[in-house]
Amino acid sequence: MKMLALENISRTFANGSAGFKNVSLEAEKGEVIGVLGTSGCGKSTLLRVLSGLDQEYTGHVKVNGNAIKSVHKDIGIIFQEPRLMPWLTALENIAFGLKGAAKKQKQAEEFTNLVGLAGFEGHYPKDLSGGMAQRVSIARSLITKPEILLLDEPFSALDAFTKMQLQDLLLSIWKQYQTTMVLVTHDIDEALYLCDRIIILRGQPGEVYKELTVQQPRPRSRGDAELARQKEEILSFLNLNKTSQEDHYEKSNTPAK
Amino acid sequence: MSGKEEVLSRQISVKSKVRVQMPRKLRGILLGSAIPAVLLVVWQYLSHIGVFESHLMPAPTAVFDKLAEMVNDGSLYGHVGITLYRIFFGFVIGVSAAVVLGALVGYAKTAEHLLDPLIQAFRAIPSLAWVPLFILWMGIAEPSKITLIAVGVFFPVYLNIVSGIQGVDRKLIEVGKIYNFSDFELIKRIILPASLPSFLVGIRSGLGLGWMFVVAAELMGASKGVGYLLVVGQNTYSPDLVIASIVLIAILGKTSDSLLKKLEDRALHWQDSIGKKA
Ligand SMILES: Nc1ncnc2c1ncn2[C@@H]1O[C@H](COP(=O)(O)OP(=O)(O)OP(=O)(O)O)[C@@H](O)[C@H]1O
Ligand SMILES: [Mg+2]
Numbered sequence A: 001m002k003m004l005a006l007e008n009i010s011r012t013f014a015n016g017s018a019g020f021k022n023v024s025l026e027a028e029k030g031e032v033i034g035v036l037g038t039s040g041c042g043k044s045t046l047l048r049v050l051s052g053l054d055q056e057y058t059g060h061v062k063v064n065g066n067a068i069k070s071v072h073k074d075i076g077i078i079f080q081e082p083r084l085m086p087w088l089t090a091l092e093n094i095a096f097g098l099k100g101a102a103k104k105q106k107q108a109e110e111f112t113n114l115v116g117l118a119g120f121e122g123h124y125p126k127d128l129s130g131g132m133a134q135r136v137s138i139a140r141s142l143i144t145k146p147e148i149l150l151l152d153e154p155f156s157a158l159d160a161f162t163k164m165q166l167q168d169l170l171l172s173i174w175k176q177y178q179t180t181m182v183l184v185t186h187d188i189d190e191a192l193y194l195c196d197r198i199i200i201l202r203g204q205p206g207e208v209y210k211e212l213t214v215q216q217p218r219p220r221s222r223g224d225a226e227l228a229r230q231k232e233e234i235l236s237f238l239n240l241n242k243t244s245q246e247d248h249y250e251k252s253n254t255p256a257k
Numbered sequence B: 001m002s003g004k005e006e007v008l009s010r011q012i013s014v015k016s017k018v019r020v021q022m023p024r025k026l027r028g029i030l031l032g033s034a035i036p037a038v039l040l041v042v043w044q045y046l047s048h049i050g051v052f053e054s055h056l057m058p059a060p061t062a063v064f065d066k067l068a069e070m071v072n073d074g075s076l077y078g079h080v081g082i083t084l085y086r087i088f089f090g091f092v093i094g095v096s097a098a099v100v101l102g103a104l105v106g107y108a109k110t111a112e113h114l115l116d117p118l119i120q121a122f123r124a125i126p127s128l129a130w131v132p133l134f135i136l137w138m139g140i141a142e143p144s145k146i147t148l149i150a151v152g153v154f155f156p157v158y159l160n161i162v163s164g165i166q167g168v169d170r171k172l173i174e175v176g177k178i179y180n181f182s183d184f185e186l187i188k189r190i191i192l193p194a195s196l197p198s199f200l201v202g203i204r205s206g207l208g209l210g211w212m213f214v215v216a217a218e219l220m221g222a223s224k225g226v227g228y229l230l231v232v233g234q235n236t237y238s239p240d241l242v243i244a245s246i247v248l249i250a251i252l253g254k255t256s257d258s259l260l261k262k263l264e265d266r267a268l269h270w271q272d273s274i275g276k277k278a
Helices: A043-051 A090-094 A104-114 A130-142 A160-177 A188-194 A225-239 A244-253 B002-021 B024-048 B060-072 B075-107 B109-123 B127-138 B142-166 B170-178 B183-220 B226-235 B239-267
Strands: A004-013 A018-027 A032-037 A058-063 A066-068 A075-078 A148-152 A180-184 A197-202 A207-213
Touching: A004 A043, A018 A043, A018 A197, A018 A207, A032 A043, A032 A188, A032 A225, A043 A075, A043 A148, A043 A180, A075 A130, A090 A104, A090 A130, A104 A130, A130 A160, A160 A188, A180 A188, A188 A225, A197 A225, A207 A225, B024 B060, B060 B075, B060 B239, B075 B109, B075 B142, B075 B183, B075 B226, B075 B239, B109 B142, B127 B142, B127 B183, B142 B183, B170 B183, B183 B226, B183 B239, B226 B239
Parallel strands: A032 A180, A032 A197, A075 A148, A148 A180
Antiparallel strands: A004 A018, A004 A058, A058 A066, A197 A207
């Protein structure tokens, strides 16, 4: 049985001119799926639907074969911004989603160490750097042990170096927990470095335009020649068959290489 | 030669650092009291040379003597006590009502549509306009005064709670929703702490209005209290008593506000803003 299955999901706004439509997708346990697409093609909307925050969609979302229609304890999400509670310390933020006081402290400490924040437990969000705050938010979503993790451009606001560190952190977590992940990103390199499969959305509303598999075994080298070739391919997908209007649109929105 | 200069400049910088760091609190107090102190001296001097006539504007020493006299014969405590009693209960009642209604209106859309227009309409009435009605209903004793104070305290607290709750970042609420929080948990763990800053602002301005209304209530009919002392001062032609009462109100108001400020600083230490030292 598939860990996660989307059956013909649509969620549109503004009389069907925005959002996404007819997205079908299946993910095995432990698979990492990347979602690429130009700005505004409904990637964030897709994750909001999967997380259960947005319930006004058509189609079915199935987790382990069971259709779900609201937030689900097996699905966690990491937002683009850390979204930490400013009145809680790093440790308390990490423990935020845990129910019941028993073992809370110990688990929170364990996850603090996992994301490499030992020594910063008592810091408030205002005293954390952007990368540290995003680590806290990663730990917060992992601590409830979700089987499926949704990530909405989780590293896009970080500098290149921190970004690479956190990508590797994510991979080590994936190795340890075999979490199924859906990663929305603007960064083609990031998708190629992390994902088993990449879905390309295009259009307004967005539809699945291409799907490609990344065969390279992990850990991958960031400078790998095969990955570079696939990057070319993806770039051409994102630019192919465009109308003149889209041309203009994409020039201003495709992330600079 | 250049080495010497370096040593010198370093010494200077060390010196200036020490000077800024050491008495931060003390320095604040000194700076804050500098202008009042100068004004006091000028006032005293002008009274001394007769520019201020003593039957209209007595010297600071005369005012102080008056305060000391009231302390010594014990009458001061009764007046201050009853005023504090009134403002305390008025404040507590006003804040409680504001918390309940504000939370309801801020959180539930239906409650907002039902209640907010009405409350806003009442807010447009100057609170003092209620006085005759309160006196007719409750007589001239404590209940009418306390009610007036409560009404005065209610509005700033209510407004701040509502805007605080409605201003809570939807993104933080979504985090709670992801963990399947119940409404109660959402309120307790996200909405209340997130709206605490604006709640505390409301409480402080509520207390300020509370002082205004306690004096107003006591001016209008009381046989005891700091506001009553003002009336007595006016009727007996003793400006020293009037000014002494004003000073008293200033001291009490400032003290109670500082207490709230301290509470605020303690409750909001997590806030990242200017005016907070790192
Ligand atoms: N609640 C909403 N009401 C109306 N329109 C919406 C809503 N949410 C999203 N949209 C519209 O849907 C479209 C897709 O938005 P979405 O945020 O999913 O894009 P995205 O692919 O994540 O873009 P980006 O890469 O810039 O984050 C946008 O045109 C947006 O204006
Ligand atoms: Mg987005």
